Amino acid sequence: MGLSSLALFIFIFMALFSLTHSSPPMCHGDDSSALLQFKQSFFTPVYDFDKCQFKLASWTLELNKSDCCSWDGVECDDNTGRVIGLDLSSSCLFGSINSSSSLFRLVHLQRLNLAYNSFFSSSIPPQVLSVGANAGLTGYLPNFTWSSPLQTLYLARTSFSGELPASMGNLSFLTWLYIRECNFSGSIPSSLGNLTKLTTLLLSYNSFVGNIPHSLGNLLQLSYLEMSCTQLTGQVPFRLVNLPQLSYLDLSYNLLSGEIKFENVTQLSIIGLNNNQLTGPVTFGPMNLTNLRVLDLAVNKIHGQISNSIFNLKNLQVLYLFKNYFNGTLEFDEFLKLKHLYELDISGNQLSLLIKETSANATLQKFQLLGFSSCNLSEVPNFIRSQHELKHLNLSNNKIHGQVPEWMWNTSTTSLGVLDLSNNLLAGFSQHPIIFPWTSLQFLDLRSNFLQGSLPVPPVSTLHFYISNNSLTGNIPELFCNLSSLEVLDLANNNLSGSLPRCFDNFGASLSVLDLRRNKFQGSIPKTWIRGSQLKIINFSQNKFQGQLPRLLAECTMLKVLDLSDNQFNDMFPFWLGHLPNLKVLMLRSNKFNGPMETPQTYFYKFPNIRILDISNNDFMGKLPLRLFENWKAKKFEDEHVLTYIHENSDFQTKSSYWFVSTAQAYTYSMVMTNKGNNVFYEKVQEVFTAIDFSSNGFVGEIPESIGNLKGAQLLNLSNNALTGHIPSSLGNLTELEALDLSQNKLSGEIPEQLIQLTFLEFLNVSRNILIGSIPQGRQFDTFENSSFDGNPRLCGRPLTRKCENSNEPPSQASISQESQDSRSLFEFGWKIVAIGYGFGFVVGVIIGRIVIARKHDWLMKTLRIRPLGGKRRRN
Structure with missing residues (x-):
C-alpha cells in the first residue's frame, strides 16, 4: 500500500472514530491492552535508537505507569478517561499496519499522528475506501504526494x-469517485483530468464554484458524470459533453451559460442540463444518437425556435423544455415523429402550439406527462380523450374557454395524479354534482377561471386543492369531510356562503393551509374543528364570521399566519395565542374585538416572533399594550432573505421512469393593510416586512418612551385614537420606519427633532392633533406635504404657509377658522380616491403588484367594511 493511500486511510480513520460514548473516568483496561499490543507489533533498530523519540518506552503497566493516560504521546478525555489522541510522530517505528491491528480497537480516537516512521508491508486493502452514508462523519482530503492503487473512493452523504x-x-x-452530498467547496481541480481510468464521477450537492475544467475532456473512459446542484459557472466544455x-450527463441546477453542441457522442442515454442559464442553442449533430432516452433542458434562457435536430432523436422518451424563451408557432405533429415519446413538457415559453384534429388518430404512443402551459390553446386538445395513462396534465395559462369537456371524465381515471387548469377562461363543468372521477389525484389547480355553480368535490386522494379566484356559490359540501389527507385548501375569492361544516376536524393533522x-361565510368557527397541529396559515379575512375565537387555536404550535380581518368576531384580545413560537402575522382588523389590552403581570407569553400585528378598527381601549413587544425580535435587513x-x-414529486418530476405550486399569503392612509392589497408579503397598526380604537394615555424599543418596525399606525401627551x-x-401615522389624536407639544433621523421615512401624518411649534426641517421632512400637518393651528414652518417668527403669539381667529374649515372639509370628503396604479414606493419592495383600494367607492366600503375617517364604526 502506498503512503498516500495510508495517509488517506489515517484521515478517514480519524474522522470515523470521532464520536465519544459515555463511560466511567480513568484509563480503561481495553484501551491499555490495545496500546500495549500495538507497541509489540513494532521494533526499533539499535543503530537508530539514539535518534528516536521512543515514546512507546513509557508504555508499561509497571509501578506508577499503569494509567495509560500518563504515557507519552497518549491523550485522554478529561471526563471519560478514554484515549482520544495519539501522537507517535518521529518514533522510528518499524513494522506494518494491517486490518487486524489493535489500533482499530481505540474506538474513541479523534486525533492520530504517525508521521516520520517507517511502516512497510501494510496490508490495508486498497479494492475500495468506502465510508459513505455517515452524516455525522467529518474530515477533509489530504494531499496525495505519491501514486496509489486506490480504485474506488466513496465519501457520499458524509460531512467531509x-x-x-x-x-x-x-x-x-482511480476508476470510481463518489463524493456527492458532502460539504466540499472551492473549485474543481483541473488535475482530475489526469485520472484517465475514471469511469464514474459524482460531485453533486456540494458548494463548488468556478468553471468546469476543460481537462475533464481527457477522461475518455468516463461513462457516468454527475455535477448537479453546485454553483458552477461559465460554459460547458465541448470535449466534456462529447x-x-x-452515457449519463447531469449538470443541472448550476449557473452554466452559453450554448452546447453534441456532435460526436453515440452512447448518451440521459442528458440533464435543466435549471441553468443556458442561452442556447442546444443542438445535435448528424450522428446516430440511438441510445438517448431523456433530454432535460428546462428552466434555462434558451431562445429562438426549438431546434429541428431534436426531432431526429428517434428513441427519445422524455423531453422537458419548459420555462425557457422558445418562441414561434409549433405543430404538435412534429413531436409525433418521436414514436417512443411519453413525457413532453413545453410549458412556460412563448410558443403557439397547433394541434390538428387528425392528431388524435395519428398518434399511437400513450403519454404519461403532458405540459402545455402558456401555449396559446383555446380548447382542451382533443387527442387527450384517447390518453388513458396520463399521470400529469398541465394546461394552465392558456385561453381555454367554455365548459370542461365531458369526455375528460373518462380520461386516465385511475392514473392521473396532477391536473392543472388554472388561469384559463373556463366557465364550469358539464357534470352535476361535480365529483371528480380521478381516484389517484393528488394535485388539483383550478385557480383564476370563471367557474360558476357549486363547489366541486375533489377525490379523497387529493393533497392540494386550489380553486380560488372564481365565481362559485353555495355551501361547502359535506363530502369535503372525507378529505382526510388534504394539506392545502384554497377557496379564496369566490361567492361561497353558509357556515363551516363541523366535520372539518376530519382533516386531522394533515392540513397546513386553509x-x-x-x-360570504358566516356563523361561528366550530370549537372542535382543529384537531391537529400542522396548520401554518389560516386566512378567514373578508367574510361574515361571528362569535368568539376557538381556544383550540392555541394548540396550533406551527401556526405562522392567522388572518381574521374584516369579519364580525366579538371577543377579547387573544392573549392566549402569545405562546405560539412561530406566529409572525396576526390580523384582527375591522371586527368587534373589544376591551382593555393591558397584559396581566403574570402573563409570560408575549408573541416571540410576531412581525405584523394589525388590530385596527375595533373597540379596544385602555393604554397601548406595548408589553406585547417586550420579546420583539427585529432583525437587520442584511441578515434576512429579502x-x-x-x-x-x-411541492411534491411524482416518479417518472428516470427521475422525480416536481410539482412546485407554492401557496403565497396575501393581505389587506392600511398604509399611507389607504387600504393596500399586498399580493405577496415579504418575510422582512414589519408593521404595527393600532389605529381606530379607543386607546388613551401617553405614548410611552419604550415605543423606541420597536426597532425594525417599518410601519407604525396609532391614528384615530384618544392618545395624549407629547x-x-x-x-x-426606529431607523427602519417608512410610514408613521399619529393623526386624529390629542397629542400636544412639539414634533421632536429626533424624527429627522428617520431617513427611510416616506410617509408622515400628524394631522388633527394639538401640536405646537416649528416643524423640523431637513432630510425626509423636506418631502412631506401640508396634509401631513393639517389640523394643528399652532404648528408653523415649511411646508405650511405660517412662518415661525412670532410663534409666541396666538394664531389669528381667521387662521383657526380656516384650519377648522379645512379639517371639516377633509372629514366630509374622507380619504381621497386613489388610482389603481398609485406608486407605493416601499424601500424594501414589500409587495409585487400593489393595488390601492379607494375608500370612497361604495362597493368597497361595503365589502371591506372600512370605517369612515374621524369616527367610530356603528355597531349593528
Whole structure:
C-alpha cells in the first residue's frame, strides 16, 4: 500500500472514530491492552535508537505507569478517561499496519499522528475506501504526494468539507469517485483530468464554484458524470459533453451559460442540463444518437425556435423544455415523429402550439406527462380523450374557454395524479354534482377561471386543492369531510356562503393551509374543528364570521399566519395565542374585538416572533399594550432573505421512469393593510416586512418612551385614537420606519427633532392633533406635504404657509377658522380616491403588484367594511 493511500486511510480513520460514548473516568483496561499490543507489533533498530523519540518506552503497566493516560504521546478525555489522541510522530517505528491491528480497537480516537516512521508491508486493502452514508462523519482530503492503487473512493452523504486537493490527480488508478452530498467547496481541480481510468464521477450537492475544467475532456473512459446542484459557472466544455463513452450527463441546477453542441457522442442515454442559464442553442449533430432516452433542458434562457435536430432523436422518451424563451408557432405533429415519446413538457415559453384534429388518430404512443402551459390553446386538445395513462396534465395559462369537456371524465381515471387548469377562461363543468372521477389525484389547480355553480368535490386522494379566484356559490359540501389527507385548501375569492361544516376536524393533522378569504361565510368557527397541529396559515379575512375565537387555536404550535380581518368576531384580545413560537402575522382588523389590552403581570407569553400585528378598527381601549413587544425580535435587513415571501410550499414529486418530476405550486399569503392612509392589497408579503397598526380604537394615555424599543418596525399606525401627551423623542430610534401615522389624536407639544433621523421615512401624518411649534426641517421632512400637518393651528414652518417668527403669539381667529374649515372639509370628503396604479414606493419592495383600494367607492366600503375617517364604526 502506498503512503498516500495510508495517509488517506489515517484521515478517514480519524474522522470515523470521532464520536465519544459515555463511560466511567480513568484509563480503561481495553484501551491499555490495545496500546500495549500495538507497541509489540513494532521494533526499533539499535543503530537508530539514539535518534528516536521512543515514546512507546513509557508504555508499561509497571509501578506508577499503569494509567495509560500518563504515557507519552497518549491523550485522554478529561471526563471519560478514554484515549482520544495519539501522537507517535518521529518514533522510528518499524513494522506494518494491517486490518487486524489493535489500533482499530481505540474506538474513541479523534486525533492520530504517525508521521516520520517507517511502516512497510501494510496490508490495508486498497479494492475500495468506502465510508459513505455517515452524516455525522467529518474530515477533509489530504494531499496525495505519491501514486496509489486506490480504485474506488466513496465519501457520499458524509460531512467531509474543504477543497479537493490538486494532488488528487496522483490517484491514477482511480476508476470510481463518489463524493456527492458532502460539504466540499472551492473549485474543481483541473488535475482530475489526469485520472484517465475514471469511469464514474459524482460531485453533486456540494458548494463548488468556478468553471468546469476543460481537462475533464481527457477522461475518455468516463461513462457516468454527475455535477448537479453546485454553483458552477461559465460554459460547458465541448470535449466534456462529447466524450465517446459518456452515457449519463447531469449538470443541472448550476449557473452554466452559453450554448452546447453534441456532435460526436453515440452512447448518451440521459442528458440533464435543466435549471441553468443556458442561452442556447442546444443542438445535435448528424450522428446516430440511438441510445438517448431523456433530454432535460428546462428552466434555462434558451431562445429562438426549438431546434429541428431534436426531432431526429428517434428513441427519445422524455423531453422537458419548459420555462425557457422558445418562441414561434409549433405543430404538435412534429413531436409525433418521436414514436417512443411519453413525457413532453413545453410549458412556460412563448410558443403557439397547433394541434390538428387528425392528431388524435395519428398518434399511437400513450403519454404519461403532458405540459402545455402558456401555449396559446383555446380548447382542451382533443387527442387527450384517447390518453388513458396520463399521470400529469398541465394546461394552465392558456385561453381555454367554455365548459370542461365531458369526455375528460373518462380520461386516465385511475392514473392521473396532477391536473392543472388554472388561469384559463373556463366557465364550469358539464357534470352535476361535480365529483371528480380521478381516484389517484393528488394535485388539483383550478385557480383564476370563471367557474360558476357549486363547489366541486375533489377525490379523497387529493393533497392540494386550489380553486380560488372564481365565481362559485353555495355551501361547502359535506363530502369535503372525507378529505382526510388534504394539506392545502384554497377557496379564496369566490361567492361561497353558509357556515363551516363541523366535520372539518376530519382533516386531522394533515392540513397546513386553509384559505377562505373573501367569501360570504358566516356563523361561528366550530370549537372542535382543529384537531391537529400542522396548520401554518389560516386566512378567514373578508367574510361574515361571528362569535368568539376557538381556544383550540392555541394548540396550533406551527401556526405562522392567522388572518381574521374584516369579519364580525366579538371577543377579547387573544392573549392566549402569545405562546405560539412561530406566529409572525396576526390580523384582527375591522371586527368587534373589544376591551382593555393591558397584559396581566403574570402573563409570560408575549408573541416571540410576531412581525405584523394589525388590530385596527375595533373597540379596544385602555393604554397601548406595548408589553406585547417586550420579546420583539427585529432583525437587520442584511441578515434576512429579502426576496423571501410568507408562503407554504406545496411541492411534491411524482416518479417518472428516470427521475422525480416536481410539482412546485407554492401557496403565497396575501393581505389587506392600511398604509399611507389607504387600504393596500399586498399580493405577496415579504418575510422582512414589519408593521404595527393600532389605529381606530379607543386607546388613551401617553405614548410611552419604550415605543423606541420597536426597532425594525417599518410601519407604525396609532391614528384615530384618544392618545395624549407629547410625541416621544424615542421614535427617532426606529431607523427602519417608512410610514408613521399619529393623526386624529390629542397629542400636544412639539414634533421632536429626533424624527429627522428617520431617513427611510416616506410617509408622515400628524394631522388633527394639538401640536405646537416649528416643524423640523431637513432630510425626509423636506418631502412631506401640508396634509401631513393639517389640523394643528399652532404648528408653523415649511411646508405650511405660517412662518415661525412670532410663534409666541396666538394664531389669528381667521387662521383657526380656516384650519377648522379645512379639517371639516377633509372629514366630509374622507380619504381621497386613489388610482389603481398609485406608486407605493416601499424601500424594501414589500409587495409585487400593489393595488390601492379607494375608500370612497361604495362597493368597497361595503365589502371591506372600512370605517369612515374621524369616527367610530356603528355597531349593528
